[in-house]
Amino acid sequence: MKISKKQKILDQSLALFSAYGFAHVSISMIAKEAGVTKSLIFHHFENKNQLWEKVKESFFKQYAENQMNLFESEKDPIELIRKSMRYYFDFVKDNPMIPRFFAYAHLENDENCGKLDQPLMERGSQLIKKAQAQGLMRKDFNPVVLVMNFITVINQYFVAKCHFSHWDETIYSNPNSFINDFIENTIKGIRP
């Protein structure tokens, strides 16, 4: 099974974009790394912006699919939140380029990056609201705050290692302890 050149372009684009950001990465750079000509990139993708969007789409699809499945497979809402946080942590741990990609997207004011996971957010928010109505969680907080909280913390845990490791090295030498503390604090915070 060999990888198509189009896929190679996508792969290298992700690697380079998440390493240096959109503006710092040139098409020729991607071409060189992917072992193709610059022209081929413009054959497969309309322009640099569209390439960026396609890269985003392609890696996000695999996460969204699994997360959606998780939503439907777990009945207990509290356990669902717990599992979602852990799943996202593991996903990012295995794909550390992704939070970097998003971080660059935010700094470069990418307006589209929120649209991508909005459906996912919508569903998550729905489930939390239901749990709130059932009295399983406190009713007096916006569900978006909860989701935004854990996405943000997990992303930054990986992106800002150079910062937080100065605060306490153990949160990186023992990542399980970190994510456990975070998850339990969060869960306890939303209990009635």
Place this chain on the structure above:
Amino acid sequence: MKISKKQKILDQSLALFSAYGFAHVSISMIAKEAGVTKSLIFHHFENKNQLWEKVKESFFKQYAENQMNLFESEKDPIELIRKSMRYYFDFVKDNPMIPRFFAYAHLENDENCGKLDQPLMERGSQLIKKAQAQGLMRKDFNPVVLVMNFITVINQYFVAKCHFSHWDETIYSNPNSFINDFIENTIKGIRP
């Protein structure tokens, strides 16, 4: 008292870099905004990279001066945490370039940014540990996780507006409601 052209270059560089990022900002753009010629920028600074470093340097120096009194005097530790989070939120709200600069520094794996606020962290951690010992907070979590949590969320609230506003516009149209929800979730999460 008039501002020197060199200072104008630094000021405009700071504004432009934090708005658009290093790569998106050209020297000509800075020159135009600062009302000087491109050549003058190269007269005062070796090259674009050195300009960036100098901007960062002066910015972080200012930050370090202002963040020292972030932990106010307050007897009740729970109330202290509450106040500190709100204070940091307001601080960043008034200085939205701060989280952006840190975000850039993180992506560049700048080792210095962790040392900057390490004293701050140290003090916060100490206060939390005391509260834990007094039985006012649960003992089974690492204080650093708590501080890292709220610093991260507040920073990203401002940096990733383009992302999260797609999830729910109200967290930006009503920032108080957002930070209240977050603070209460956090406080409830650490209670015994």
Place this chain on the structure above:
DNA sequence: ATGCTGACTGACCGATCGGTCAATATTTGT
């Protein structure tokens, strides 16, 4: 007044940027 220095300028440079296009190689459907 002369000479020196640092601030400042405009013209200019090679390199690289994103992107186009015509031509060629390769795969695919019939």
Place this chain on the structure above:
DNA sequence: ACAAATATTGACCGATCGGTCAGTCAGCAT
């Protein structure tokens, strides 16, 4: 077997990039 479609290439474009350079000019010490 052949034509249509798709993949791939290299030569090329105007614009802009970071950066250089020779030189002007004002202020200041001697």
